[in-house]
Amino acid sequence: MVVLDVLNALGQLEEACEPDTPNSAAELGGVEFSEVDEVWALGKTFHGERLTIARFANSGSQPELLTVPNLRRR
Structure with missing residues (x-):
């Protein structure tokens, strides 16, 4: 679990969940993690x-x- 408190990261999450523009969601699929x-x-x-x-x-x-x-x- 990561709690975000950085405006850039919060802005990306907000954009991805914006109800007025569901087809223009931020691309968050580039996150890579291992193990x-x-x-x-x-x-x-x-x-x-x-x-x-x-x-x-x-x-x-x-x-x-x-x-x-x-x-x-x-």
Whole structure:
């Protein structure tokens, strides 16, 4: 599990989950990792209103993405 707090990485996750432009998602499939089964990345997106989770299960393929409301924000 990796918690992201860098604006560039958070911006890529937010862009990949943008509901208004689903066909222009960021290319996140270039991530390569070895000797690790899978990587999960978590970050606050959409001005802290949502939490975005990316699950990278295979090197070189697009991750599974999920965005949920940030309940601690309220």
